[in-house]
Every structure is written in structure tokens, then in C-alpha cells.
Amino acid sequence: MTPIFDVIIVGAGSVGVPLSMVLSMRNIRVLVIERGHSIGQGQNKTAIGGIRATHSVPAKIKTSQISLNIFSTWQADYGEDIHWQKGGYCFPAYTSETESNLKGLLKVQKSYGLNIDWLGSKELKNIVPGINTDGLLGGTFSPDDGTASPLMSINAFYNMARKYGAIFKFNERIEKIIMRNGCIYGVKTNKQEYAAPVLANCAGAYARELGKLAEINVPVFPESHEAGVTEPVQPFFKAMVVDLRKTLGVENFYFYQNSGGHIIFCLTPENTISGTNTISTSEFLPIAAQRLAGTVPRLRNVKIRRIWRGLYPMTPDGMPIIDRVREIKGLYMAVGMCGQGFMLGPGAAMILADMIMQSPPSLEPKLLESFSLYRSFESAFEKLK
Ligand SMILES: Cc1cc2nc3c(=O)[nH]c(=O)nc-3n(C[C@H](O)[C@H](O)[C@H](O)COP(=O)(O)OP(=O)(O)OC[C@H]3O[C@@H](n4cnc5c(N)ncnc54)[C@H](O)[C@@H]3O)c2cc1C
Incomplete structure (x- = not known):
């Protein structure tokens, strides 16, 4: 029998793991599929740990403020040391x-x-x-602003996600996105099929390849x-x-x-x-x-x-893409984090979880336009990239 979930997340990285945590804490049945052998084996482990809200674009300032709030209070709230240093x-x-x-x-x-x-x-x-x-x-x-350990942080978010029921599959690569009547139906990996009406592309540097499986152009290079x-x-x-x-x-x-x-x-x-x-x-x-x-x-x-x-x-303009794909019901993405995916990860996760669940947005809709998949990508590059 094909296992059924509410949301499948592709990628257990800086964004995918906090997204699994946020969704599972909201009682969503989450499956994370990661082709690496454990969490954080993509670019999360290459980050040096900087976390700042000091950006030049309001949407990034606000998203990082959400993240900073999570990183800076983590130990006080949950007792786990993620080496946060203010x-x-x-x-x-x-x-x-x-x-x-x-x-x-x-x-x-x-x-x-x-x-x-x-x-x-x-x-x-x-x-x-x-x-x-x-x-x-x-x-x-x-x-x-401050710093934290990417390794300790992703482990903390992973432990929390699992505590709330998120399932992780490692050493599995998505090979096919299954769609029916223009809606997400599930995925096929190199090992088996999984069903869910929602798929979140959090595949980092490989987001474009994943997008191609659904014939959606994701401008991440x-x-x-x-x-x-x-x-x-x-x-x-x-x-x-x-x-x-x-x-x-x-x-x-x-x-x-x-x-x-x-x-x-x-x-x-x-x-x-x-x-x-x-x-x-x-x-x-x-x-x-x-x-x-x-x-x-x-x-x-x-x-x-x-x-x-x-x-x-x-991305061509240095801004992430956090959006719902209009052409395919149930397809979402939080990708193109550029040099700031560790710091933006928890904030991006909150924003995408709101979109998926149609909850009141954590970010003003006007600001969300900066993260749209449908923007021109031609605006001047962010000044503090
Ligand atoms: C040298 C360096 C320093 C950096 N320093 C910082 C910093 O100080 N602060 C900061 O915020 N950011 C920093 N970054 C940037 C940060 O590392 C990235 O922006 C961030 O890790 C991207 O997060 P992500 O979740 O999009 O991708 P990742 O963390 O790479 O996660 C994507 C995951 O998807 C998986 N995947 C891809 N395709 C598939 C598939 N088809 N099937 C299954 N799994 C798949 C990958 O294996 C990977 O684990 C730094 C980057 C570098 C290189």
C-alpha cells in the first residue's frame, strides 16, 4: 500500500527541516524525503552560522526577524543548546x-x-x-543579530519535528512527481511511491532539477x-x-x-x-x-x-522564492535562499507553512511579493547579499 501523508517535503536541509517542524507542530502529517544519508548533508553543513536581520530589503528583514526569534529563544524554550551567540x-x-x-x-x-x-x-x-x-x-x-551552529540547530529542529510525528526517509531520491488532473498526487523515489496532496520543494541548490519533474521553471542556479x-x-x-x-x-x-x-x-x-x-x-x-x-x-x-x-x-535577483505554484494545485516551494538559507530557514518555514495551511500570513502580503515565483527577477540585487 502507498503510504499517505498530508505534506511531502523534498530536502532535509536548512529550510526543509524547520518546515517539517513547523508543520508537524500544527498537527500536519509530514514526510521528508532526503537523498543524503542524514539531515543537513546538503548546504546546511557548509554554512558558517551567521544569522542577521540586517538586510536591505524589508521582506528579508522581516523573515530573518522571525528566524532570529526562534534561534535566540530556542535554549530558553526547549533547553537544547544550539550555540546561539548574540x-x-x-x-x-x-x-x-x-x-x-x-x-x-x-x-x-x-x-x-x-x-x-x-x-x-x-x-x-x-x-x-x-x-x-x-x-x-x-x-x-x-x-x-548573532550566530548559531548549523549542525546543532538542524538537529534541534529535527528532534522537535520527530517528536511531533514527522517521518524522515534518507538515501531516497525523488525521481518522479505524480500528478492527476493538474493536482499533486504524490512522488516516486528510487525506492517506492508516497501519496500526499501537497509537495514542498526545499531542494536547495537542486531546486531547478526538481522543478523540471513538474515542468515548472525554478530559477535557482x-x-x-x-x-x-x-x-x-x-x-x-x-x-x-x-x-x-x-x-x-x-x-x-x-x-x-x-x-x-x-x-x-x-x-x-x-x-x-x-x-x-x-x-x-x-x-x-x-x-x-x-x-x-x-x-x-x-x-x-x-x-x-x-x-x-x-x-x-x-536566484537572479538575490531574493528567495517562497510561493505556491499557480499551475499545479498542491505544489509549493521555499528555495533560492542564496547565501542566507540558514538564517532565513525557520522564517521561510513559517511563511510557507502559513501558505500551505491557508493560515493568517506571518508576513504582510505586500512583502510576500518580493518572494514570488512570478516576479520579474530583474530588480537590483539585494545590497547586503
Ligand atoms: C561557505 C558557505 C557559508 C555560508 N554561510 C552562511 C551563513 O553564515 N548564514 C546563512 O544563513 N547561510 C549561509 N550559507 C548559505 C546556506 O548554507 C544555504 O543558503 C542553505 O543551506 C540553503 O538551504 P536549503 O534548505 O535551500 O538547501 P540545503 O540545506 O542544501 O537542503 C536541500 C536538501 O535537498 C536535498 N535534495 C535535493 N534534491 C533532492 C531530490 N531530488 N531528492 C531528495 N533530496 C533532494 C539535498 O540533498 C539537500 O540536503 C553559506 C553557504 C556557504 C557555501
């Missing part, structure tokens, strides 16, 4: 152009309730002791980014520092020190690297090491322990 986000400015861009965003950010301000270079030095002050003009600081972690050193700062200076090969560079003392860092390469290759490049380590030592010179003797390369599931 260290804030700091965007230092070393050029007057960056200063005016960052100051220009403050108005919209504050109007959506963000706790953020411009600080002078002396105050920034207190937040990041040892930061290079040559040419430092000041920067923005948003103390309510993977590009790769690299990250690394140092040996632990005495904790001396908590903020995520986003250094927007462009240097040879680097579009921007960001890093923080986690509660274990490790510095975790990541950079956006000057030239986009499209595709799904995740073998570390030879350029990354020397460039990132130089950049880290240049931004906080006291880190120059710290050893880098490990580097890795993962994928950003990108």
Missing part, C-alpha cells in the same frame, strides 16, 4: 562610499524595527578589539563559496564582521569567533564561480589568510585548521 553584526566602513551606502540603508532598516546604529571607529574597536583601524571611518552595528575555521584562541570578540572592501579576487570577507574560540571565515569571490563543484580551490586559502590577518592583525599567527567549499542556491 554577538551582533558589524559592517566596518573603510571608504566614504561604503559609509554613505551603509548610512543610506539605516532608515529602512530602522523603520522595520531593526536595532542598528552607526558607530565611530573607537566604538567599533571595542566591539572588535584589534580590528585594523587604518582608514577605518566607523561602521554599523546591530547587536541583536548554484554558485560556490568557500569558508574556513582556525584553531581555537582565547575568545575576544563575538560579532560577525562583514568587511566590504574589494581586494584582488575578493568581493567581501566576513568572519566571527564562535563560543569555542574558533574564528570562522568566508569570502565572496570577485568572480562568481557557477556550478556544483565543491572541491576547495588553490586560491582560497592564501587569499583568505591574508585578508584575515589584514583585517585583525593580531590573528596573523593563528593556524587555519580546515577549509571547505559549498554552494549558494542563487
Whole structure:
């Protein structure tokens, strides 16, 4: 007999797992199908753990605020430590152009309730002791942002989803989406068939491939980014520092020190690297090491322990797609999270769960237009990608 569920979610990643948690907590019978051998084996485990509501677009600000509320209260509410650290986000400015861009965003950010301000270079030095002050003009600081462990977080959400009855199938790949009379009927994996009237595409970097099974164009294109972690050193700062200076090969560079003392860092390469290759490049380590030592010179003797390369599931305008597919009844998606799927995951899950259940929306309908599958994808790229 074909097992029957209310909702099938494709992908046990940064979005799929919190979605399974939110839906099962609302008494929905959920099945999650994941081709990896456990949760978080897609891009969730490549994320460095940054969680900020400091964006330039209202819909993203609001979605991240929903997420922040979940991450920051998780331990108090459920007793499980996800290594949440309320260290804030700091965007230092070393050029007057960056200063005016960052100051220009403050108005919209504050109007959506963000706790953020411009600080002078002396105050920034207190937040990041040892930061290079040559040419430092000041920067923005948003103390309510923070970081958490992607591994601990996804495990916590998984445990909660299972407690409320969600079923997970690993090592199973969706091969066919079954439809009847323009409605979702179920899926066929490499192992068996499952039935449900609702299917949620949370397939991350592979969302486009999944969309093709239903002949729906999902404009998500993977590009790769690299990250690394140092040996632990005495904790001396908590903020995520986003250094927007462009240097040879680097579009921007960001890093923080986690509660274990490790510095975790990541950079956006000057030239986009499209595709799904995740073998570390030879350029990354020397460039990132130089950049880290240049931004906080006291880190120059710290050893880098490990580097890795993962994928950003990108959309053409840098905004996620969280929507219902109009052409096929029962098909939904929360995909195209770009470089922010870990932080957006729980918020995106709440928004999609509202759509699926036709509950009052967590986000104003006007703001939801920014996440529509049917938008033009031509608007200017988000400024704080
Ligand atoms: C170096 C690096 C650093 C990053 N740092 C951050 C950060 O600090 N903060 C942040 O918010 N984000 C960060 N990100 C981005 C973040 O990792 C992604 O945006 C996020 O993980 C995407 O979530 P997702 O659920 O869409 O995809 P995933 O987490 O990849 O989940 C999708 C899942 O779907 C499964 N799947 C796909 N197709 C199928 C199929 N046909 N059948 C069954 N299963 C399928 C995959 O195996 C995968 O497990 C970073 C990314 C990189 C590469």
C-alpha cells in the first residue's frame, strides 16, 4: 500500500527541516524525503552560522526577524543548546562610499524595527578589539543579530519535528512527481511511491532539477563559496564582521569567533564561480589568510585548521522564492535562499507553512511579493547579499 501523508517535503536541509517542524507542530502529517544519508548533508553543513536581520530589503528583514526569534529563544524554550551567540553584526566602513551606502540603508532598516546604529571607529574597536583601524571611518552595528551552529540547530529542529510525528526517509531520491488532473498526487523515489496532496520543494541548490519533474521553471542556479575555521584562541570578540572592501579576487570577507574560540571565515569571490563543484580551490586559502590577518592583525599567527567549499542556491535577483505554484494545485516551494538559507530557514518555514495551511500570513502580503515565483527577477540585487 502507498503510504499517505498530508505534506511531502523534498530536502532535509536548512529550510526543509524547520518546515517539517513547523508543520508537524500544527498537527500536519509530514514526510521528508532526503537523498543524503542524514539531515543537513546538503548546504546546511557548509554554512558558517551567521544569522542577521540586517538586510536591505524589508521582506528579508522581516523573515530573518522571525528566524532570529526562534534561534535566540530556542535554549530558553526547549533547553537544547544550539550555540546561539548574540554577538551582533558589524559592517566596518573603510571608504566614504561604503559609509554613505551603509548610512543610506539605516532608515529602512530602522523603520522595520531593526536595532542598528552607526558607530565611530573607537566604538567599533571595542566591539572588535584589534580590528585594523587604518582608514577605518566607523561602521554599523546591530547587536541583536548573532550566530548559531548549523549542525546543532538542524538537529534541534529535527528532534522537535520527530517528536511531533514527522517521518524522515534518507538515501531516497525523488525521481518522479505524480500528478492527476493538474493536482499533486504524490512522488516516486528510487525506492517506492508516497501519496500526499501537497509537495514542498526545499531542494536547495537542486531546486531547478526538481522543478523540471513538474515542468515548472525554478530559477535557482548554484554558485560556490568557500569558508574556513582556525584553531581555537582565547575568545575576544563575538560579532560577525562583514568587511566590504574589494581586494584582488575578493568581493567581501566576513568572519566571527564562535563560543569555542574558533574564528570562522568566508569570502565572496570577485568572480562568481557557477556550478556544483565543491572541491576547495588553490586560491582560497592564501587569499583568505591574508585578508584575515589584514583585517585583525593580531590573528596573523593563528593556524587555519580546515577549509571547505559549498554552494549558494542563487536566484537572479538575490531574493528567495517562497510561493505556491499557480499551475499545479498542491505544489509549493521555499528555495533560492542564496547565501542566507540558514538564517532565513525557520522564517521561510513559517511563511510557507502559513501558505500551505491557508493560515493568517506571518508576513504582510505586500512583502510576500518580493518572494514570488512570478516576479520579474530583474530588480537590483539585494545590497547586503
Ligand atoms: C561557505 C558557505 C557559508 C555560508 N554561510 C552562511 C551563513 O553564515 N548564514 C546563512 O544563513 N547561510 C549561509 N550559507 C548559505 C546556506 O548554507 C544555504 O543558503 C542553505 O543551506 C540553503 O538551504 P536549503 O534548505 O535551500 O538547501 P540545503 O540545506 O542544501 O537542503 C536541500 C536538501 O535537498 C536535498 N535534495 C535535493 N534534491 C533532492 C531530490 N531530488 N531528492 C531528495 N533530496 C533532494 C539535498 O540533498 C539537500 O540536503 C553559506 C553557504 C556557504 C557555501
